[in-house]
Amino acid sequence: MRFLDLLVMSVNNLRRRKLRTALTVLGVVIGTASIVVMMSLGIGMSEMQMELMESYGSMTAINVYSDMYSTQNSSKEPAHLTDETIEAIRRMDHVEGVSPLLNVNVILKQGQYVASYVSLVGVNQDYMKQITVGEGTYPVMDGSEVQLLVGNWVIQNFSNGKQNSSYYETGELPPVDLMNDPLYIIYDVDGYYTSMNGGNGDGTPVKPPKKYLVPVAGIVEGGIEDANQYSWSVYTDLEALKKQLKQVFKKNPIPGQPTNKKGKPYNYFIYNNAVVYVDDIDNVKAVQEAITDMGFQANSNSEWMEQSKKQSQMIQMVLGGIGAVSLFVAAIGIANTMMMSIYERTKEIGVMKVLGCDMGNIRNMFLIESGFIGLLGGVIGLILSYGISYLINHFPVAASMMGGMEGDISRIPLWLSGSALGFAVVVGMVAGFLPAIRAMKLSPLAAIRNE
Amino acid sequence: MAETEKGKEKPIIQVKNLYKIYRVGESKVYALNGVDFSLNKGEFCAVVGPSGSGKSTLLNMMAGLEKPTKGEIIIAGTHIEKMTESQLVTFRRQNVGFIFQSYNLIKTLNAVENVALPLSFRGVGKKERTEKAKQYLKLVGLEKQMDRMANEMSGGQQQRVGIARALAVNPRIIFADEPTGNLDSKTTKEVLKLMRRIVREQNQTLIMVTHDNYLAGFADKQIHIVDGKVMKIEEQNHDDEEEL
Numbered sequence: 001m002r003f004l005d006l007l008v009m010s011v012n013n014l015r016r017r018k019l020r021t022a023l024t025v026l027g028v029v030i031g032t033a034s035i036v037v038m039m040s041l042g043i044g045m046s047e048m049q050m051e052l053m054e055s056y057g058s059m060t061a062i063n064v065y066s067d068m069y070s071t072q073n074s075s076k077e078p079a080h081l082t083d084e085t086i087e088a089i090r091r092m093d094h095v096e097g098v099s100p101l102l103n104v105n106v107i108l109k110q111g112q113y114v115a116s117y118v119s120l121v122g123v124n125q126d127y128m129k130q131i132t133v134g135e136g137t138y139p140v141m142d143g144s145e146v147q148l149l150v151g152n153w154v155i156q157n158f159s160n161g162k163q164n165s166s167y168y169e170t171g172e173l174p175p176v177d178l179m180n181d182p183l184y185i186i187y188d189v190d191g192y193y194t195s196m197n198g199g200n201g202d203g204t205p206v207k208p209p210k211k212y213l214v215p216v217a218g219i220v221e222g223g224i225e226d227a228n229q230y231s232w233s234v235y236t237d238l239e240a241l242k243k244q245l246k247q248v249f250k251k252n253p254i255p256g257q258p259t260n261k262k263g264k265p266y267n268y269f270i271y272n273n274a275v276v277y278v279d280d281i282d283n284v285k286a287v288q289e290a291i292t293d294m295g296f297q298a299n300s301n302s303e304w305m306e307q308s309k310k311q312s313q314m315i316q317m318v319l320g321g322i323g324a325v326s327l328f329v330a331a332i333g334i335a336n337t338m339m340m341s342i343y344e345r346t347k348e349i350g351v352m353k354v355l356g357c358d359m360g361n362i363r364n365m366f367l368i369e370s371g372f373i374g375l376l377g378g379v380i381g382l383i384l385s386y387g388i389s390y391l392i393n394h395f396p397v398a399a400s401m402m403g404g405m406e407g408d409i410s411r412i413p414l415w416l417s418g419s420a421l422g423f424a425v426v427v428g429m430v431a432g433f434l435p436a437i438r439a440m441k442l443s444p445l446a447a448i449r450n451e
Numbered sequence: 452m453a454e455t456e457k458g459k460e461k462p463i464i465q466v467k468n469l470y471k472i473y474r475v476g477e478s479k480v481y482a483l484n485g486v487d488f489s490l491n492k493g494e495f496c497a498v499v500g501p502s503g504s505g506k507s508t509l510l511n512m513m514a515g516l517e518k519p520t521k522g523e524i525i526i527a528g529t530h531i532e533k534m535t536e537s538q539l540v541t542f543r544r545q546n547v548g549f550i551f552q553s554y555n556l557i558k559t560l561n562a563v564e565n566v567a568l569p570l571s572f573r574g575v576g577k578k579e580r581t582e583k584a585k586q587y588l589k590l591v592g593l594e595k596q597m598d599r600m601a602n603e604m605s606g607g608q609q610q611r612v613g614i615a616r617a618l619a620v621n622p623r624i625i626f627a628d629e630p631t632g633n634l635d636s637k638t639t640k641e642v643l644k645l646m647r648r649i650v651r652e653q654n655q656t657l658i659m660v661t662h663d664n665y666l667a668g669f670a671d672k673q674i675h676i677v678d679g680k681v682m683k684i685e686e687q688n689h690d691d692e693e694e695l
Contacts, residue, residue, distance in 0.1 A: 005571045016559055351555040354516065355569045355616075356544025359537050445516045448555060 001361045010368040017341070021373065024330075024337040028377020028424055029384060031327030036385035036412060036420045038319035041392075044411040046312030051407060053301050053308075058130065060096075062276040062288050062300040064089070079295035080258070081271040089276055092290055094283040097126030100271035102238055104245065104256050107186040108158070109211060113176050115157035117189065119233045120148075122241035127275055131230045136179060136218025143239030146185075147217040150178055153224070153231040178219060184211040187248045190255065210248070242269055327424070330377065331431040338370050338435035342442075349439050350447020359440045366436035367429050374428020378421040385412060385420075461528070462489035463623060463656050464513065469522035471508050471679075482508045483519070484679035490672070492623075493654045495647055497670035502662055505679040507628060510660045514547055514626045515539035527623050544572055548617030550627035554609040556601035556616075562588060563597050566615045573620065580619075587615040591645060607638035614646060618653065625650075627659040631666060643669045647689070 014021045053059070066081050079085075081100060089098045102122035108115040125141050131149060139147030158174040159166035167173055186192050188209035195208040220230045245254050253265040256272070276291065276298075278284045284302040291298040342349070349362060389410040471483040482505045490496050500506040511517040513524060515531050516539075524532050531542060543549075548569075556565045566584035567577075575583075588597055591611040596604055601612065610630060617625045630646070631639035647669055650657045659670065667673045671689065675682040 001572050002574050002576070005577070012559065347555070348557055351551070351557070352568075352572075353540060354514070354543065354549050355572065356540055356547070356620075357569075357572045358544070359540055361572070445511060448551065 001358060006361060006365055007368060010365050010372060013341070013345075013365075014369055014372060020337060020340070024333050024373050025377045025380065027330035027333040028327070028374055028428065029381040031323070031330035031427075032378050032381025032420055032424050033384040033388065034326045035320060035323030035423075036382060036416060037388050037392075037410065038323040039316060039416055039420075040385065040389050040410040040412045042312065042316030042319045043413065043416065044407075044409045045315065046309070047411060048407050048409065049308050049312065050305070053305055058277070059281050059301050059305060060278045060284055061130075062278065062284060062291065062298050064274045064276060064291055065272075065297040066270075080266075081274050081296070082268060085294070085296075086271075086274060088294070089274070089291060092287060094279050094287055095276055096279045097277040098274060099124045099127030100238065100274045101127070102241060102269060103272045104187065104241070104254070105189050106234075107189055107192055108154075108234070109184040109186065110158070110176050110178070110181055112160040113158040113174050114160070115154065118154060118157060120185075120241070121233050121235050122238035123235055124238050126277060128235065128237075130277075131235065132221040133218040134221030136216065139217040139236055140240075141237045143237060143243065145215070146212075146236050146240045146244050147215050148183075148185075149217055149235040150219050151231045151233050151235075152220045152222040153227065154178075154234055156224070173224065178216045183214055183216055185214040186211045187245065188255075212244075212248075327427055331427045334370050334373055334428050334431035335435060337373070338366060338432045339438075341369070342366070342435055342439045345439075346442060346447050349442050350444045353442070353444035354448060363436045363440040366439050367432055370432020370436070371425050371429040373432075374425040375421070377428070378424030381424065382417050382420060385417075463492045463527055464490040464658075465523070465525040466509075466513070467523040467525070469509070469512065469524065470520045471505070471512065471517070472520045481679045483512075483522075486522070486676070486679070486681055488674055488681060488684060490656060490658070492656050493650070494672055495650045495657045495670045496659070496672040496674060497667035498658065498660045498674045498676060499664060499667040500662065500676035504676045506660045506662075506676045509676065510626055510628055510658065513624075513658065514549065515542055544569070544620075546623040548620055548622035548625040550610070550613050550617045550625065550630045552629040552632040554601075554606070554613045554633075556609055556612055558600070558602045561598050561600050562593060562604070562612050562615075565601055565612055566619050569616060569620045583619055584615070587619045588612070590618070590649065591615045605638075606634050607642060610634060610638075610642055611645065614642070614649070618649065618655070623656065625655055625657045627657060629661055630659060631661075639666070 064081065066079055083100070086098055086100050089095060100123070104120050104122075105117045106120045108118050128138055128141060128149070131138075133149065134152065136149075139149050155173055155176055155178065156167040158176045160174070186209055191206070191209035195206045220228070222228060222231060253259065257265055258270055259265050276287060278287050281302060284300050288298045288300055288302070352362065353359070389408075389412055392410040393408040466486055466488050469483050469486040470481070473480045473482055484505075486505075486509060498506045498509060508517065512519050512532075513526070515534065519532050522532065523530060526542075527546060529542070531539065534542060557568065560568065563581055563584045566587055567575075567580040570580035570583060571577075585597060588594065588611075591614050593608060593611050593615070596608055599608075601609060604612070610633075613630075617627075627646070631642055634642060643666060646657060646659075649655065659666075661667055668687075669689070671686065673685040673687075675685070
């Protein structure tokens with residue numbers, strides 16, 4: 001028997017009992033929709049978590065700190081992050097790039113507006129290229145000059161010293177044009193405040209420290225709403241910053257640099273921390289361990305991510321399991337419908353067998369019928385799922401449940417819809433298998449005797 | 452043509468020493484108790500006997516619906532008594548047409564679709580089988596009822612569709628189990644006449660089971676069965692369209 005004839009016959013049989021078919025299909029619709037919606041919630045949650053983590057920093061980046069606490073009380077010199085360490089790390093396998101971070105607090109000044117304790121970070125090319133520039137360009141990185149790449153939220157720090165003038169009080173951005181108007185930088189923050197407070201305790205006025213005109217090369221991409229890990233700091237070329245700091249402080253200790261046991265500064269720069277870029281997410285763990293073995297603290301998002309991956313897998317399984325229960329109930333419904341159908345059509349099946357319809361064809365006819373119920377239920381269930389998913393994503397209640405996180409909480413990837421459809425068909429056919437075998441084995445004689 | 456000549460030389464159906472024994476509790480019931488006969492191609496044969504004589508059992512076994520306890524059934528040179536169920540289905544699909552007492556049309560199909568159904572089991576394409584179905588419906592005189600659903604027709608019309616369905620596959624043998632059992636006497640005559648005419652025209656072999664001696668009189672050959680045994684075999688020649 002041709003497959004097309006078989007198909008037409010099966011579909012016609014389903015159409016004969018419209019209400020019963022519709023009810024059985026409804027069961028599959030609910031089953032499919034509950035699986036898909038549940039899974040989509042699980043997927044949405046885990047993807048949102050991933051996105052959140054990515055906004056905190058790249059998944060392949062390792063942060064390295066010198067381990068201050070464990071060596072503090074020992075006689076050993078703490079392991080400092082120096083240029084030598086950076087080069088050692090750079091030579092490791094799977095390391096694509098490494099950048100030390102030289103972090104100093106500075107004051108930025110434009111006209112009446114002052115931003116105090118701005119974190120100025122000296123980085124190298126490896127780090128700089130991770131940042132996306134919105135307005136302007138990257139600073140020059142050849143060590144010649146300090147040019148700034150300003151975080152997109154730094155502008156919020158400017159205030160003119162009066163009450164109710166800062167962004168945090170008014171909610172309005174100060175009238176500071178970083179790109180076009182001249183900007184001054186003050187490296188000696190302590191000196192600045194000493195002079196502002198009118199002297200160093202005994203009343204003698206202190207000359208304010210020198211301010212330097214500094215060019216702004218660009219601003220980190222993003223508006224005042226979009227935070228990323230580069231939003232709060234100002235970045236510049238490491239070598240240029242080192243040169244500038246030496247020039248500013250001369251023989252005096254540079255603020256933020258550690259001192260040795262005798263309280264003297266080192267004659268080289270010690271970095272607060274460094275960032276290591278690994279070529280692949282799978283190698284992060286190995287590189288991280290190697291760095292820890294060198295005596296540094298290292299952390300990355302990968303541990304966190306692994307944990308939350310496991311967690312969200314579990315959530316997905318639980319949610320999917322809840323959905324699967326309803327599909328299982330639907331499968332019982334399909335089996336029941338097919339059984340009923342066989343009892344009703346016993347005679348017809350018998351006649352067909354007498355007329356020479358192949359036994360395999362009879363079995364396939366019933367399998368196609370039950371598979372078709374599955375397919376129909378799957379398709380409608382999928383459409384319903386997309387509808388429910390849309391409602392969930394656009395309902396303010398659901399959005400607020402996720403603590404104001406951005407993005408859709410219910411996501412149906414293509415593989416999910418595809419496998420849900422396939423699963424519905426398979427469930428239908430499995431449920432119809434026993435009834436189909438039963439139909440195939442009906443004795444034709446008994447069937448036609450049944451007057 | 453070669454087949455026709457061959458069929459004349461050799462009987463198309465040979466039944467040898469056929470037994471069917473049912474066990475009812477401790478005792479054995481002999482539904483068939485050693486039946487022997489043979490039929491030639493192109494014959495219209497009636498199996499006659501009172502109810503419970505085993506005539507339906509005989510028919511079912513020849514059609515491969517029931518297995519004999521003992522004995523041989525050779526149809527067109529093939530032993531069917533040892534076939535498996537799926538082999539029997541194939542055998543029926545290729546060699547047998549069936550006419551039922553209660554017509555057994557598929558109620559949700561119209562006349563053409565019903566006649567075309569066994570052809571679709573053979574994998575014949577829709578266009579071809581519809582054409583063939585129409586041709587046989589014309590032959591049984593139902594040109595005007597082709598699109599009617601099965602349950603919208605009278606008993607006589609339904610049985611004509613049944614006859615067309617049996618003929619459409621061009622089978623070697625047609626089995627008819629009390630084909631006129633549910634029809635009134637006028638329609639019975641018409642249907643029987645039709646069957647005989649077609650058997651002659653198409654050179655088909657028809658085996659009809661009936662309990663009615665009068666109806667059996669239409670056949671070329673009558674096999675009388677009583678208590679599972681062949682009592683007598685009568686042969687008579689009918690001229691076309693006589694005495695009906």
